[in-house]
Amino acid sequence: MITELGHFALILAFMVAIVQSVVPLIGAHKRWPGWMAVAEPAANAQFLLIAFSFAALTHAFVTSDFSLRLVVANSHSLKPMLYKVSGVWGNHEGSLLLWVLILTLFGASAAWFGGNLPPTLRARVLAVQSAISVAFLAFLLFTSNPFLRMAVPPFDGQDLNPLLQDPGLAFHPPFLYLGYVGLSMAFSFAVAALIEGRVDAAWGRWVRPWTLAAWIFLTIGIALGSWWAYYELGWGGFWFWDPVENASFMPWLLAAALLHSAIVVEKRESLKSWTILLAILAFGFSLIGTFIVRSGVITSVHAFANDPERGVFILLILAIFMGGALTLYAARAGIMEARGVFGMVSRESALVANNILLAVSCFVVFVGTIWPLVAELAFDRKLSVGPPFFNLAFTPFMIALAIIMPIGSVLSWKRARLGRVIHALRFPALLALALAGLVWAMQTGRSLMGPFGVALGVWVLAGVAADLWARTGRSRDLSRLARLPRADWGKAVAHSGLGITVFGIAALLAWEEEDIRVVQTDAPFTVGAYELTLRDVTQFEGPNYLSTMAEIDITRDGRAVTTLYPEKRLYPVARMPTTEAAIDNGILRDLYVVIGDEQVGGGWAVRTYIKPFANWIWAGAIIMALGGFLSLSDRRYRIAAGARRSAGAEVPAE
Amino acid sequence: MRWLVLLLLLAGPVFAVQPDEVLDDPVLEERARDISGGLRCLVCRNESIDESNAPLARDLRLLVRERLVAGDSDAETVAFITERFGEYVLLKPQTGGSNWILWGAGPAMLLVALLLAALYMRGRSTGAEAAPLTAEEEARLRKVLAAGDSGKTPPT
Numbered sequence: 001m002i003t004e005l006g007h008f009a010l011i012l013a014f015m016v017a018i019v020q021s022v023v024p025l026i027g028a029h030k031r032w033p034g035w036m037a038v039a040e041p042a043a044n045a046q047f048l049l050i051a052f053s054f055a056a057l058t059h060a061f062v063t064s065d066f067s068l069r070l071v072v073a074n075s076h077s078l079k080p081m082l083y084k085v086s087g088v089w090g091n092h093e094g095s096l097l098l099w100v101l102i103l104t105l106f107g108a109s110a111a112w113f114g115g116n117l118p119p120t121l122r123a124r125v126l127a128v129q130s131a132i133s134v135a136f137l138a139f140l141l142f143t144s145n146p147f148l149r150m151a152v153p154p155f156d157g158q159d160l161n162p163l164l165q166d167p168g169l170a171f172h173p174p175f176l177y178l179g180y181v182g183l184s185m186a187f188s189f190a191v192a193a194l195i196e197g198r199v200d201a202a203w204g205r206w207v208r209p210w211t212l213a214a215w216i217f218l219t220i221g222i223a224l225g226s227w228w229a230y231y232e233l234g235w236g237g238f239w240f241w242d243p244v245e246n247a248s249f250m251p252w253l254l255a256a257a258l259l260h261s262a263i264v265v266e267k268r269e270s271l272k273s274w275t276i277l278l279a280i281l282a283f284g285f286s287l288i289g290t291f292i293v294r295s296g297v298i299t300s301v302h303a304f305a306n307d308p309e310r311g312v313f314i315l316l317i318l319a320i321f322m323g324g325a326l327t328l329y330a331a332r333a334g335i336m337e338a339r340g341v342f343g344m345v346s347r348e349s350a351l352v353a354n355n356i357l358l359a360v361s362c363f364v365v366f367v368g369t370i371w372p373l374v375a376e377l378a379f380d381r382k383l384s385v386g387p388p389f390f391n392l393a394f395t396p397f398m399i400a401l402a403i404i405m406p407i408g409s410v411l412s413w414k415r416a417r418l419g420r421v422i423h424a425l426r427f428p429a430l431l432a433l434a435l436a437g438l439v440w441a442m443q444t445g446r447s448l449m450g451p452f453g454v455a456l457g458v459w460v461l462a463g464v465a466a467d468l469w470a471r472t473g474r475s476r477d478l479s480r481l482a483r484l485p486r487a488d489w490g491k492a493v494a495h496s497g498l499g500i501t502v503f504g505i506a507a508l509l510a511w512e513e514e515d516i517r518v519v520q521t522d523a524p525f526t527v528g529a530y531e532l533t534l535r536d537v538t539q540f541e542g543p544n545y546l547s548t549m550a551e552i553d554i555t556r557d558g559r560a561v562t563t564l565y566p567e568k569r570l571y572p573v574a575r576m577p578t579t580e581a582a583i584d585n586g587i588l589r590d591l592y593v594v595i596g597d598e599q600v601g602g603g604w605a606v607r608t609y610i611k612p613f614a615n616w617i618w619a620g621a622i623i624m625a626l627g628g629f630l631s632l633s634d635r636r637y638r639i640a641a642g643a644r645r646s647a648g649a650e651v652p653a654e
Numbered sequence: 655m656r657w658l659v660l661l662l663l664l665a666g667p668v669f670a671v672q673p674d675e676v677l678d679d680p681v682l683e684e685r686a687r688d689i690s691g692g693l694r695c696l697v698c699r700n701e702s703i704d705e706s707n708a709p710l711a712r713d714l715r716l717l718v719r720e721r722l723v724a725g726d727s728d729a730e731t732v733a734f735i736t737e738r739f740g741e742y743v744l745l746k747p748q749t750g751g752s753n754w755i756l757w758g759a760g761p762a763m764l765l766v767a768l769l770l771a772a773l774y775m776r777g778r779s780t781g782a783e784a785a786p787l788t789a790e791e792e793a794r795l796r797k798v799l800a801a802g803d804s805g806k807t808p809p810t
Contacts, residue, residue, distance in 0.1 A: 235670060235705055242700050270778065343779050352775065356767040364760040371747070371756045379752040384694045386702065386745025393760050518673045596672070605673050 003068060006056025007147035010097075013049035013104070014137040016042050020130035024123035028195075036119055039126035040111040046133060047108035050101045054088075057097060057146055061088050067153040070094060070146050076159035076573055078544040086170040087160045092294060092310075093146035095173060099290075100136050102174075102181040106210075107133065110185060117206060124192035125185075132184050135317045143310050159544065159573035168228030176221030176248055180286040182214025183251055186258060187283035190276045191325050194332045199272045204265030207279065209637045211262060215255040216628035222248050223621035234579035236592050236609050238508070238617060241390040246369045247289030250362050254282035257358035260351050268340035268348055268413065273333045274355070280325045285362070287318045292369070343415040350408030354401065361397035368393065402456045402502055405495055406463020410470060424470050428462030443511075453506020460499030464492050490631025497623030504616030513610040520603040527608045530591065531555045535563075537595070537604060545569045550595040550604065554584070566595040566606075590614040670705050672712065677719055686719045689731055692745050693718070702745055 020042035027035025060068045061084050064077045074091045075084060089095040107129040114122045140146070189207040193199045225245070230238045239245065261275040295311025342348040368385045375381045410424045436455035443450055471488070472480050515527040524533040535551040548568040554561045564582035571578070584591040589612045596605030677683040687704060693714060695706035703711040703718075714735065721731040735743055747753050 233705075237705065240700070338778065341778055342775075344775055348778070349771075349775055352771050356764070356771055360760060360764045360767055363763050367756060367759040375752060375756075381752065382740065382742045383747050383753075384742055384745050385747050385756065386692070386694060386700075388692050388746030389756075392746075393757070397760075516671055516673050516676055599673075 002056050002059050003065065003147055003149075006053040006059075007145075009049040009053040009056070010137070010141065010147070013046050013053065013100075014134070014141060016046050016049065017130045017133040017137055020046065021127050021134050023127075025127040025195075028120040028123040028127070031120070033119070036123035039123045039130075042130070043104070043107045043111040043126050046130070047101075047104040050097075050104045054097055054101045057094060058085060058088050061085065061094075064157065066155070066157055067149050068146075069148045069150050072150060072154055072157045074160050075157040076544060077156055079160060079165070080543055082167065082170060083160060083165045086167075087164075089173050090160050090164045090169050093140070093144045095177075096136070096140050096144055096294075097146055098174065099177050099181060100133065100140060102177050103129075103133055103136060103184060106181060106185050110188075110210075121192055121196055124195050125188045128188040128191045129184060132188070132321070135320070139310075139313050139317065143313050159571065162545070162569070162571040162574050162576050162578050163232060165544075165571075166228065166232055168224060168232065172221060172224040172228055174221075175217050175224060179214050179216075179218025179221050179255075180248070180251060180289065182210060182217055183255060183283045183286050185210035186214065186255075186279040187321075187325070190279035191328060194276065194325075194328045197332060197335055199265070199276060199336045201266050201269050204262045204267075204272075204275070205636070208259065208262040208266060209632055211255055211258050211279070211282075212628055212632050215252065215259055216625045216632070218248065218252045218255060219621055219625040219628065222252060223618045223625075226621075227618045230614070231581055231583055232578075234581055234594050235607075236581070236590075236611055236614075238505075238614070241368075241387045243369050244289075244293050246365050247285075247292045250285040250365050250369075251282055251289060253358050253362040253365070254278060254285055257355045257362075258282050260354050260358075264340075264348055264351050268342065270338040270340040270342065270348060271352070271355075272336040272338060276333070276336070277329060278355070278359070280322070280329060284318070284322045284325075285366075287314070287321065288366075290314055291318060340414070342413070345411065345416045345418055347408065347411045347413045347416065350404060350411050353404055354408060357397050357401045357404075361394055361401075364393050364397070365390065398502070399456065402460050402498065405460055405498070406467065409463065409467045409491070409495065424466055425463060428459055428466050431462050432456070432459035447510050449506050450510035453503050453510065456506070457499045457503025460502065461496050464496045464499070468492055485634055485636070487631045487634040487636070490627045490629070490634065492627070493630055494624045494627025497620045497625075497627055499620070500616050500623060501620030504613045504618075504620055507613040508611055508617065511612045515608040517606060518599050518601075518603045519606045528610045529556055530561065530610070532593070532606075532608060534604065534606065537598075542569065544573065545571045548595065550593075550606070552582070552593055552606070554591060562591070564591065564593045566593045568595055585615060587615065588612065670707055670711070671715065675712070675715055675719065677723065682719075682722050685728060686715070686722055689718050689722075689728055690715050692732070693735060694743050694745050696739060696743060 020039055024036050024039035024042075027033070027038065057070075059065075060071050061075055062081070064071065064075060064084070066072050070091060070093050074094075075087050079087065083090075087094075089098040107126060110122075110125055110129060114125065117125070186207055189203070189210065193203050222245075225248070226238045229240070230236055258275065258278045261271050261278055264271045265275050291311060291314040295314060340348070368389055371385050372383060375383050406425055406428060407421060410421055412420075432455045435458050436451040439454045440448070440451040468481060471484060472478055513528050515525075517525065519525060519532075519534045521534050521536065524531050526532075531554070533553045533555075535553055537548060537550045539546070539548050541547070546569065550566050552564045552566065554564060562584045564584060566582040567580035569578045569580060570576070579594055581592055581594045583593075589610055592609040592611055592614075594607040596607065598604055671687075677686060690704040691702050693703045695701045695703045695708055695711040695714070697708050697710050698706050701711075703714045717735065718731055721734055726734065732744070741748060747756060749757055
């Protein structure tokens with residue numbers, strides 16, 4: 001019964017979405033307040049209906065209702081409760097329902113927080129947002145209905161893919177979707193502004209918090225996914241340039257570009273046309289990502305049950321929304337005249353450089369991701385584009401970005417003086433070079449990546465410090481820092497996060513140690529500075545798996561460091577083995593141990609890694625997200641954001 | 655079903671490089687690891703043979719090591735494998751033929767972007783500042799400012 005109600009709620013939401021995407025748009029055009037006012041209650045109703053529908057599906061998973069086809073295919077009565085719940089979105093249909101839930105949540109929050117928008121703009125934003133709902137609800141109902149019943153319910157389900165039976169699944173997709181779908185707000189604002197025919201500083205101020213929120217969630221989602229892969233897949237890789245990873249990375253890059261260009265719109269009323277285009281493209285890449293993940297045209301380790309018919313449907317959605325928005329853009333871009341004037345050396349031009357690097361690097365990732373498809377269709381070549389390509393073609397852009405970041409941060413708006421920049425950044429530059437030299441001297445004969453990463457990381461971090469120091473003014477009054485706007489702190493924190501991540505990646509790649517060997521019980525062996533001893537290997541039965549668990553003591557200079565318990569699991573229902581690496585997390589290094597197969601001649605295969613500074617990669621990402629939150633809490637977004645048309649003029653041109 | 659088989663292959667016995675594969679010569683082994691990191695496991699979804707647990711990946715790893723021990727250079731080893739399995743096996747695509755589009759796309763796009771940005775910025779730095787206020791706007795502005803100073807609403 002609850003299932004049928006959930007299904008019904010989904011259909012109702014589809015109807016509401018159709019109304020919401022048409023009526024307010026006409027109302028805004030004709031200036032009819034009554035019609036425009038439909039948008040707000042409709043957005044709320046849509047959200048509540050989808051939330052109910054999602055709750056109904058969750059109920060079916062939690063109670064193991066095997067009359068539902070989706071539950072049979074992805075659940076099992078013995079599965080732990082956490083995975084019964086997260087299993088709701090561990091499959092195509094359920095995850096799409098989560099997608100739509102978040103989409104309507106954003107729509108509803110635009111209704112809640114949009115009180116200070118001009119009524120016509122608000123009505124149009126909500127209508128465009130709802131048009132996206134219509135498309136995805138149609139997709140859900142007509143090709144991927146999660147509420148289909150089985151004629152003859154089986155006694156038990158087929159279980160969830162064991163790799164997905166991990167707390168990572170509980171958090172990684174929801175955050176990612178919050179990010180993907182959050183970009184729909186930027187899209188809706190861009191399209192509404194194009195229909196409205198006006199883009200000004202106030203628009204920049206309205207669209208930025210939504211972009212910022214989407215970017216924060218994407219950052220967290222990507223970091224969680226990377227960390228999950230690191231501990232789950234058994235060899236400690238953190239980024240694979242897999243098409244599905246790229247699908248989340250491309251919108252992230254464009255969202256980062258959009259964040260920065262929206263600042264220019266807000267403070268200087270320039271780059272308007274470009275910012276609108278970015279807002280459209282960022283969501284476009286979200287849709288492309290959805291297509292890549294769910295259509296199956298590009299092979300990837302992310303095993304969604306794919307279906308070509310669905311791919312065509314998403315392609316259609318992509319064509320309609322991108323085609324429509326870009327046509328509108330082409331027709332209306334001319335009206336967006338820029339106002340601010342700036343010199344070649346200025347904060348504006350640094351932000352333009354930032355946008356070029358981010359957008360072109362996104363383009364490189366895009367070309368690399370779809371190239372196998374293009375090469376096969378157009379040139380009849382079956383080829384692969386893997387990590388070696390991306391490392392070569394993409395990394396230079398990130399290095400350039402890290403190099404210009406501190407420079408851009410200290411440049412002043414409109415017209416800057418190079419001399420002042422050199423003066424402000426002389427210490428960071430010296431420090432970066434000196435530390436890199438020191439590291440290089442210490443690690444003779446190894447790759448240059450380590451020292452280079454140190455130089456970049458230190459340059460970015462010290463650059464942030466120098467920027468803050470410059471903000472204390474001539475009096476070197478530190479209390480001034482406390483009075484800096486939150487957005488400035490957000491920038492400092494987010495930029496340091498990037499520095500930390502850059503350093504972490506370089507350090508891990510440069511100094512990782514690996515050891516593969518056959519180990520006998522109680523026979524110690526050495527890896528790096530550590531001595532490991534395999535004490536025991538035991539077999540036991542988990543709730544829905546069989547486990548082989550090793551006990552490995554680790555000492556350093558005769559002192560006990562830790563005891564690790566790496567596992568090998570077999571999930572009988574899915575007939576699938578997994579490795580559960582045991583990791584001793586540390587600030588300076590991770591010890592990463594994997595147990596392999598029992599050898600014919602006795603003993604066990606054991607793989608040991610020492611991964612220096614591994615956690616810095618994700619710590620940096622989380623710090624970036626934290627910076628985003630700080631910036632989001634800036635008072636200019638909370639207090640009468642854009643209530644006055646001339647708001648942009650009040651911001652001092654620092 | 656095909657999907658399940660793929661998964662089984664993907665997860666196989668839970669180990670990539672096995673201890674018995676490792677060569678005694680650390681320099682040779684290092685080269686073997688480098689090469690196998692750049693070769694695709696043909697039956698997996700998107701993994702190099704260095705990371706994969708599939709039996710075929712193991713065979714390929716052993717083949718790479720065999721060639722290296724036989725005295726082949728890195729390039730010769732890769733060529734040997736490519737000859738037998740096609741360029742699909744290369745994770746780093748070749749630069750020849752239509753692939754120049756792939757490799758050239760990034761730099762070309764960067765050049766175009768830089769050119770556009772330079773044109774745009776030249777326009778920005780020489781373009782006139784926003785049009786000056788009209789007399790009427792000026793008068794209204796004075797009114798608003800005067801009212802703001804005394805904290806009253808402007809008489810309209």
